[in-house]
Amino acid sequence: MERLRELMVKNQIEARGVSDLRVLEAMRKVERHKFIPGHHVASAYEDHPLPIGHGQTISQPYIVALMTELCELKGNEKVLEIGTGSGYQAAIFSLLAKQVYSIEIVDPLAKSARQKLKELGYHNIEIRTGDGYLGWPEKAPFDVIMLTASPPKIPQTLIDQLADGGILVAPEGDFTQELIKITKNKGTITKKTVTYVRFVPMIRGSE
Numbered sequence: 001m002e003r004l005r006e007l008m009v010k011n012q013i014e015a016r017g018v019s020d021l022r023v024l025e026a027m028r029k030v031e032r033h034k035f036i037p038g039h040h041v042a043s044a045y046e047d048h049p050l051p052i053g054h055g056q057t058i059s060q061p062y063i064v065a066l067m068t069e070l071c072e073l074k075g076n077e078k079v080l081e082i083g084t085g086s087g088y089q090a091a092i093f094s095l096l097a098k099q100v101y102s103i104e105i106v107d108p109l110a111k112s113a114r115q116k117l118k119e120l121g122y123h124n125i126e127i128r129t130g131d132g133y134l135g136w137p138e139k140a141p142f143d144v145i146m147l148t149a150s151p152p153k154i155p156q157t158l159i160d161q162l163a164d165g166g167i168l169v170a171p172e173g174d175f176t177q178e179l180i181k182i183t184k185n186k187g188t189i190t191k192k193t194v195t196y197v198r199f200v201p202m203i204r205g206s207e
Contacts, residue, residue, distance in 0.1 A: 005027070071169055101142070103136060168184075
């Protein structure tokens with residue numbers, strides 16, 4: 001599997017322009033196959049998303065690496081992830097940031113990701129079941145916020161929870177989705193489109 005991870009990084013990620021050495025090293029280290037249901041393990045290092053149950057997916061490796069690189073992590077950040085899913089992205093963040101907070105609206109996924117990350121020795125991650133549209137106000141502000149599901153429009157609540165100087169990376173849109181990067185500088189929001197993507201929709205809470 002280590003050889004497959006190395007090939008994944010070389011052929012799918014570096015070859016397509018991701019160059020942040022810390023991100024590339026994290027992608028080499030995190031064992032993606034351990035975050036994938038058993039019947040899909042053989043496809044763990046292929047360049048496409050895979051189902052993880054409950055209508056959710058684990059993103060393709062290139063998109064994980066690209067979105068992580070856009071976060072510009074140096075190692076001391078507090079990160080909020082919306083959409084824990086399998087826990088794979090949280091594991092990548094764990095190696096690159098100081099503290100990771102992750103929200104998952106599907107309770108069984110939150111529980112399995114929490115257990116998996118603990119078993120694999122990732123200790124700087126806190127996961128809770130909740131509505132990602134509300135963020136995690138008691139832990140805000142965050143240096144980095146990433147959404148791994150696509151809302152029609154980025155919730156203002158999350159922009160409000162972004163620290164000054166912070167970065168938010170997310171897919172945005174319904175049928176046509178753009179991968180966007182938002183930066184906050186002295187209260188001014190700058191938004192740019194990076195590419196076009198396809199993510200599962202971001203689920204709202206019941207309230």
